[in-house]
Amino acid sequence: MTEADGLRLDLNAYHSEYLPTEGGTVDVVAAVRAAADGPAPRHDGLAEVLLLDCSGSMGAPQAKMRAARTATLAAIDALPDGVAFAVVEGTSQAQMIYPGRRTLARADESTRAAARRAVGRVAPHGGTAIGEWLLLARDLLGTRADAIGHAILLTDGRNESQRASDLRAAVRACTGRFTVDCRAIGSADGVHDWDGPELLGIAGALGANPVVPVEDLTGLADEFAAVLGRALAHRSGAARLRVRTGGLARVRFVKQVYPTIVDLTARGVTVGDHTTDYPIGAWGPADRRDYQIALEVDAMSSGSRRRVAWLGVPADGESDPPELPVDVEWSEELELFSRVHETVAHYTHQEGYADQVRSALEATRAGRLTEAEQHLGRAVAIAHAGGHEDKLRHLARVAEILDPESGRVRLRADADLRRWQYSMAYAPQTSSWVSGGGAGAVADPSPAPEPRVEPWEHCGELRTHPYCEGCGRHHTSTVDRSG
The missing domain is CATH 1.20.120.1690 (Four Helix Bundle (Hemerythrin (Met), subunit A))
Structure with a gap:
């Protein structure tokens, strides 16, 4: 369990614990659940940028532009006092709709009214360069580095006005700076001019949120208000999933598997020996996400049991968070090591x-x-x-x-x-x-985090955990059943 900023992140882990004696892969699902743990922080710790596609295709038909304006107005109306915000016009360039210069405004009655007037004047024209829009959002949100940054990206088209390499570079420049929710407009008969892999790449890198197609324009305003409501509930802007392995195991991959599949492997940051943090985005009290960690584990004799990894969710600035252990036992019984955890x-x-x-x-x-x-x-x-x-x-x-x-x-x-x-x-x-x-069923709880122990020496080094991080052996040697 990790607590920070009035938010608690609870971690459970599930896996099949048996391996063949020649070794193999242990797949672990780490379930992270958030809950409020104290009063909500003030809204002046949040920053929002609305990226509104104003390219020429948004005028064909005009109903798309009208719905986009209405949705943006609904989002502006939903901004509580104190939130830093801006509205950006996205074409082959990125231009400010509100405020008039490249900065964030503080939401109050007068700034919301001024933003509404500015949005009412936008009209479709030009091309689509989504990378430029994202870079402007990064610059705007960068003026409030103390705030949790979020953007809503609305588009009906693909990135036709800049090279694909430029978009990829822009996404890399924005990764870790803010999260984004993408809404993609299509027609009621199922025709969509945007590019699915393109938007999935953006969403996956910037918060791993789902890309949601919109075909019923009448519901777009409610959708914007709902997305904004979830973003305004964020209390942690940059949570991390920590994976620490002993000498018997190595990380093969780390993926988010719920609510959408995103590979996080390449984003891991080494924070110590055999210890890597993977960014898991911004969190609010109602959020829940699951992650799959694949561990390649070495061979051992039948009956051996070892602790091969530890999982944690460190709070900001926390260097030694509570951890959940990953224990495995080697076996020659096919019925045991062939089981896959449900x-x-x-x-x-x-x-x-x-x-x-x-x-x-x-x-x-x-x-x-x-x-x-x-x-x-x-x-x-x-x-x-x-x-x-x-x-x-x-x-x-x-x-x-x-x-x-x-x-x-x-x-x-x-x-x-x-x-x-x-x-x-x-x-x-x-x-x-x-x-x-079954709907509403509760997953079985994982073992409690391991207790800290007095330092002890094994494998030539001083250890501070019940298990040796080099070989996985318990310091009482009672867990090894290999004799």
């Missing part, structure tokens, strides 16, 4: 679906339609086996589902790439695992 299986199943949808889109773009049908068929079979009717409805937009159980499908003749984006955006979004599979 939590891990739940997310592996959904990752398989997302991989197949992504591969199907890539094959379609390359003109390999038979291969695309094969990948789509596998995605359909996975969704059907998991009872995910919503995912089947998404795939039915681009393929005729002939037999969901066997995964037999046929690509629709009218399924151009613009109809793929909706499914692409939703593919990495996952359902949360709960113990027993």
Whole structure:
């Protein structure tokens, strides 16, 4: 459990504890749950930038621009006094809508009224350079480094006015500086001109929030207000998941697996020997996220039991947070080491679906339609086996589902790439695992964090934990059952 800024982050961990004697991979699901732990901080510790797509396509039809203005006004109205904010016009450049110069305004009755008037004057024109919009948001939020920064990005198109490499560079420059929620406008008949992988890359790097397609423009204002409400609840701006391994294990990958799948491996920051922190974004009291940590573990004799890793969620400035242990036992019994923990299986199943949808889109773009049908068929079979009717409805937009159980499908003749984006955006979004599979069930609690002990020497070094971090042996030697 970690506490900071009136917020408590609770950590549970789940995994199958048996390995074959030749070693292998231990998959751990770390469930992080937030809860309020004290009064909410003042709103002057929050900063918001609204990135409004004003490119020419937003005027075709004009209903998109009208809905975008209405949604932005709803967001402005929802800003409490004290929040720092700005509204940006996004075209082939990034220009200020409000305030008139490149700075943040402090929300109050007069600034909200002035922002409303400024938004009412925007009109669609020009191209789309999303990287420029993000860089301006970074600069604006950088003027309030003490605040928790967030942006809402609304677009209806792809990044056609700058090179893809420039967008990637802009995203890298913004990573860790603020979080973003992307809302992508399409038409009511399912045609979307934005690029799913492009927006997923932005969202994944800047907070790992889902990309949400919008086809019903009448609900856009409520959507903006809801997104802003969640952002205003943030009490921690830069939480971290810590993974510490002993000499027997190495990190293969770390992924967020709920509410959306995002690979965090390359973002890890080394903070000590065999210890890495992975950024997990901003948190409010209602937030819950799950992470998968894959550990490559060495071979040992049958019956050996060792502690191979420790997991924690350090608070800001905390160097020695409470930790949960990851224990494993080596066995020659196939029935034991072949078991997959139901939590891990739940997310592996959904990752398989997302991989197949992504591969199907890539094959379609390359003109390999038979291969695309094969990948789509596998995605359909996975969704059907998991009872995910919503995912089947998404795939039915681009393929005729002939037999969901066997995964037999046929690509629709009218399924151009613009109809793929909706499914692409939703593919990495996952359902949360709960113990027993029932709605509202509570997962079994993990073991309590290990106690600190008096320093003891093992493997040639002074140890401060009950287990030797070099070999995993318990300092009382009672856990090793190998004899």
